[in-house]
Amino acid sequence: MENITNEEALHEARIKTALANMPDEEKIAEIGARFKTLSEPSRLKILLVLAGGELCVDHICEAVGANQSAVSHQLKTLKDNKIVKSRRDGKKVLYSVADGHILIMLEVAREHLNCHE
Amino acid sequence: MENITNEEALHEARIKTALANMPDEEKIAEIGARFKTLSEPSRLKILLVLAGGELCVDHICEAVGANQSAVSHQLKTLKDNKIVKSRRDGKKVLYSVADGHILIMLEVAREHLNCHE
DNA sequence: TTAACTTATGAACGTTTATTCATATGATAA
DNA sequence: TTATCATATGAATAAACGTTCATAAGTTAA
Numbered sequence: 001m002e003n004i005t006n007e008e009a010l011h012e013a014r015i016k017t018a019l020a021n022m023p024d025e026e027k028i029a030e031i032g033a034r035f036k037t038l039s040e041p042s043r044l045k046i047l048l049v050l051a052g053g054e055l056c057v058d059h060i061c062e063a064v065g066a067n068q069s070a071v072s073h074q075l076k077t078l079k080d081n082k083i084v085k086s087r088r089d090g091k092k093v094l095y096s097v098a099d100g101h102i103l104i105m106l107e108v109a110r111e112h113l114n115c116h117e
Numbered sequence: 118m119e120n121i122t123n124e125e126a127l128h129e130a131r132i133k134t135a136l137a138n139m140p141d142e143e144k145i146a147e148i149g150a151r152f153k154t155l156s157e158p159s160r161l162k163i164l165l166v167l168a169g170g171e172l173c174v175d176h177i178c179e180a181v182g183a184n185q186s187a188v189s190h191q192l193k194t195l196k197d198n199k200i201v202k203s204r205r206d207g208k209k210v211l212y213s214v215a216d217g218h219i220l221i222m223l224e225v226a227r228e229h230l231n232c233h234e
Numbered sequence: 235t236t237a238a239c240t241t242a243t244g245a246a247c248g249t250t251t252a253t254t255c256a257t258a259t260g261a262t263a264a
Numbered sequence: 265t266t267a268t269c270a271t272a273t274g275a276a277t278a279a280a281c282g283t284t285c286a287t288a289a290g291t292t293a294a
Contacts, residue, residue, distance in 0.1 A: 010170075011170075011172055011173070011176050012176075014166075014169040014170045014172060015166065015169075015172070015176060015179065015180045017169050018165065018166040018167075018168065018169040018180060019166075019180060021165075021169075022162070022165055022166070023165070023227075025158070027230070028158050028161050028162060028165075029158050030230055031161060031223070031226050031227060031230060032155070032156045032157060032158045032161050033156070034226050034229065034230065035152045035153070035155040035156035035161075035226065036152070036153065036156035036157075036281095038149070038152040039149045039150070039152035039153035039156050040149060040153075040281090040282075041142070041145050041146050041149045042282075042283090044145050044148060044149050044152075045139070045145060048135060048138075048139055048140070048145075049131075049132065049135040049136075049139070050135075051135065052131040052132075052134050052135040052138075053127075053128075053131045055128055055131060055132070056128070056240085056241090057240070057241060057242095058240070058241090059128050059129075059132060062132065063132045063135060063136060066283090067283085067284080068240085068241075068242095069241095069242085069243085069283080069284065069285075069286090070282075070283055070284075071241095072241060072242055072243080073242085073243080073282075073283080074282085075241090075242090076242075076243085077281095077282095082229070082233040088290090088291085090240095090291070090292070091238095091239060091240050091241085091290085091291050091292060092240070092241085092291095093240080093241060093242095098233075099229070099232060101225050101226075101228055101229035101232065102229070104225050105222055105225050105226065105229075106148070108218050108221050108222050108225065109148050109151050109152065109218075109222065110140075110148060111218055112151065112199070112216070112218035112219070112222075113144070113147055113148060113151065115216060115218065116199040116215075157251090157252075159252075159253090173270080173271090174270070174271060174272095175270070175271090183253090184253085184254080185270085185271075185272095186253080186254070186255075186256090186271095186272085186273085187252075187253055187254075188271095189271060189272055189273080190252075190253080190272085190273080191252085192271090192272090193272075193273085194252095205260090205261085207261070207262070207270095208260085208261050208262060208268095208269060208270050208271085209261095209269095209270065209271085210270075210271060210272095
């Protein structure tokens with residue numbers, strides 16, 4: 001009985017702490033948007049290809065085996081979410097991974113998979 | 118002209134290397150499923166609350182301000198994807214974060230956001 | 235400017251998915 | 265067993281999203 005009360009108090013304390021440190025709705029939505037961007041296999045493939053260095057759109061299409069329109073749409077999503085960046089070089093537009101955090105997240109996700117298979 | 122050829126060769130080499138190291142379709146789908154699980158704000162909130170320690174379902178409901186059915190459905194998704202684990206304690210079922218990789222990914226995602234805002 | 239090449243984008247269709255409602259299952263106490 | 269509390273789940277509705285098709289926009293060379 002005493003135990004139950006203590007547990008209850010502990011859990012209530014956890015909830016309070018968690019809520020105090022909880023990011024606001026907007027921040028949570030942004031974090032979620034990042035993860036969502038990384039969740040689609042077609043985008044993951046593009047990212048894994050770009051992990052090797054910058055490439056233009058038609059090379060990306062060739063590498064992932066998807067058509068140009070689909071790849072461009074996905075690149076836009078990736079870019080809007082700061083997962084990749086781009087620069088123009090003549091007729092071509094070269095895409096690359098935006099920063100190191102992305103590759104770290106990919107690596108941690110793969111480690112997590114290995115731990116649970 | 119020479120430059121263009123060299124660039125072309127470099128990009129082709131990148132594609133070859135990337136494709137050689139590319140996980141198979143199934144692995145990519147699994148990685149994507151993990152990210153997708155982390156992408157929904159309602160699930161992220163649950164996870165951020167559980168980051169403080171294990172809690173039973175009704176405490177989670179209270180903390181995230183969602184109804185019991187929705188929370189149970191989301192907990193099932195989180196558990197199926199090895200993001201959380203659970204144990205029964207009497208009438209209650211206590212949920213907690215499955216392992217440290219999850220919290221690392223959350224942290225890296227937040228760092229990534231901070232770099233780009 | 236015109237033609238050729240490269241990338242981007244709008245609309246529509248089909249699929250996936252989160253929430254809600256109602257109900258079932260599991261556990262404990264009386 | 266029965267009543268109550270706690271959690272899980274099936275079905276349905278509504279919203280979100282990826283792909284495709286068609287076409288626009290930007291860049292370079294002739």
